[in-house]
Amino acid sequence: MKSYNNRIFDISVLVPIYNEEKILPELYTRIRETLITISENYEIVFVNDGSTDNSILEILKLSEQDKNVFYINFSRNFGHQIAVTAGIDSCRGKSVVIIDGDLQDPPELIKELYDKHKEGYDVVYAKRRKREGETWFKRVSAKYFYKILKNITLIDIPVDVGDYRIISSKVVEYLRLMPEQNKFLRGQIAWLGFKQTEVLFNRDERKFGKTAYTLNKMLSFAIDGIAAFSDVPLKLVTKLGFFISLFSFIIIIYALISNFILKSTISGWTSLIISFTFIGGIQLFSIGIIGEYISRINNNVRNRPLYIIQETNINKH
Ligand code: UDP
Numbered sequence: 001m002k003s004y005n006n007r008i009f010d011i012s013v014l015v016p017i018y019n020e021e022k023i024l025p026e027l028y029t030r031i032r033e034t035l036i037t038i039s040e041n042y043e044i045v046f047v048n049d050g051s052t053d054n055s056i057l058e059i060l061k062l063s064e065q066d067k068n069v070f071y072i073n074f075s076r077n078f079g080h081q082i083a084v085t086a087g088i089d090s091c092r093g094k095s096v097v098i099i100d101g102d103l104q105d106p107p108e109l110i111k112e113l114y115d116k117h118k119e120g121y122d123v124v125y126a127k128r129r130k131r132e133g134e135t136w137f138k139r140v141s142a143k144y145f146y147k148i149l150k151n152i153t154l155i156d157i158p159v160d161v162g163d164y165r166i167i168s169s170k171v172v173e174y175l176r177l178m179p180e181q182n183k184f185l186r187g188q189i190a191w192l193g194f195k196q197t198e199v200l201f202n203r204d205e206r207k208f209g210k211t212a213y214t215l216n217k218m219l220s221f222a223i224d225g226i227a228a229f230s231d232v233p234l235k236l237v238t239k240l241g242f243f244i245s246l247f248s249f250i251i252i253i254y255a256l257i258s259n260f261i262l263k264s265t266i267s268g269w270t271s272l273i274i275s276f277t278f279i280g281g282i283q284l285f286s287i288g289i290i291g292e293y294i295s296r297i298n299n300n301v302r303n304r305p306l307y308i309i310q311e312t313n314i315n316k317h
Pocket residue numbers: 015016017018019020049077078079080083099100101102104210211212213
């Protein structure tokens with residue numbers, strides 16, 4: 001592993017790109033204008049995550065214009081978290097910014113993040129003051145998700161914070177040592193510790209296109225976050241099983257007494273149906289939870305590369 005002192009850029013900016021061709025020119029201009037107020041010695045790494053539009057052509061154009069623009073072109077879509085991970089694996093800056101490519105994270109904030117970072121914080125994340133153009137459902141579900149996560153994991157992931165942040169090369173080194181296949185970067189960074197702080201900003205609406213995070217993807221992301229950092233659901237299943245067994249033991253005694261001692265016949269259709277369906281539901285749910293963990297073990301045991309690079313202009317260091 002290379003020491004983090006050998007970095008050749010003062011600052012790296014990592015941008016995952018999925019179908020953002022319309023936004024790329026403005027995105028690049030605004031990032032560059034902010035970066036040159038910090039240092040001319042910057043790099044911008046675009047990770048094209050299997051876009052189906054012409055994003056890659058726009059990125060190639062930019063990399064010809066500006067020798068500090070680098071790209072990683074995936075062989076297909078691997079997802080936002082993996083795209084950011086590829087950037088983390090290849091960046092060479094002393095400080096590294098992770099930013100969304102849809103201009104919902106205003107690039108001008110990089111200066112503020114950087115200044116705060118230079119006060120001695122390893123991680124400075126951008127915290128949304130208000131969320132423009134996001135549905136009521138997304139706001140409420142996100143809020144409760146992070147509350148639950150905080151309660152069942154030992155790590156404290158800040159609420160209203162995405163992946164927009166600046167991290168030191170020390171944090172980058174440790175992220176590279178975390179090989180899990182189901183990525184939940186903001187959790188990993190919170191788990192690492194170090195000195196962390198926040199800067200507040202207003203999150204803008206998406207200018208073009210629409211969010212790629214469907215309800216289904218959000219749900220998978222949430223389950224990833226929980227399964228990667230907590231065994232509480234598994235323990236919950238054990239406890240649930242214990243209490244239901246205890247309860248059913250009492251019912252068994254009661255049934256035996258009323259049959260053999262009290263000799264009273266039980267007209268039991270309703271209670272049978274209720275207990276069958278109840279136990280059936282609980283069992284499926286519990287198997288499902290165990291399955292979530294097993295599928296993650298399976299993913300990690302397979303040990304495939306996280307992503308496949310079709311083409312890049314970063315010389316492997
Ligand atoms: N993105 C990506 N791969 C995907 C989906 C999204 O690289 O499969 C990128 C996208 O181009 C954007 C960022 O990840 O730069 C955030 O995506 P999006 O705006 O859809 O998420 P949201 O802002 O709704 O959380």
